[in-house]
Amino acid sequence: MKWLYKYDEKFNYLPGEEIEIEEDGDIKKGYTDVRPQDGLYKGKYNEEKRAWYELATREYIDSLRPNPLPPPEMDLLKQQNADLLQQLAESEERAENQSKNLSELIMLLTEKEVI
Template identity: 80%
Template structure:
């Protein structure tokens, strides 16, 4: 027994129309024993090359992809939290640098006898 795969008059693959025939039976018109490869969106059969190819446009394929959902309130809060933590880290770094600068200035003023 062999599986054969159906296509319409424009050679478009008709999924779900596969049938099984005896090994020595003739393949009916509109069928082929060449199995379409996985992953085709709109398979089309080339009788001359005895091969299937993708006939769907990229726009059609993209239209089938799930739409990205807008971020949830939790996602927005997580992003805001990351931003705030980054700002806090930068502020702490500036405070540390200013503290070091002030200490150096006090030492210089002390050395010069100003204070």
């Protein structure tokens, strides 16, 4: 027994239309015993070369791919935590600078005997 793979009048592969015949049986019109390779999106048969090739464009293939899944919740929480730690460090640095500036201002006013 051997499998035959069907194509239409334009030689486009028709998946699911395969038939099985005896090993020495005649190949019907619109069929071939050349198996299409895995991974074809829109297979097209070339009778002269007895080979299948990809007819689908890159844009068509890309349009069939699902959108990437959002990152897992744990990854989002880790990123938010890192962002908050960065903001905290920046706030502490600003507070330290303000405290330093205030101390310098008080010392300057004391030296000038303003306070």
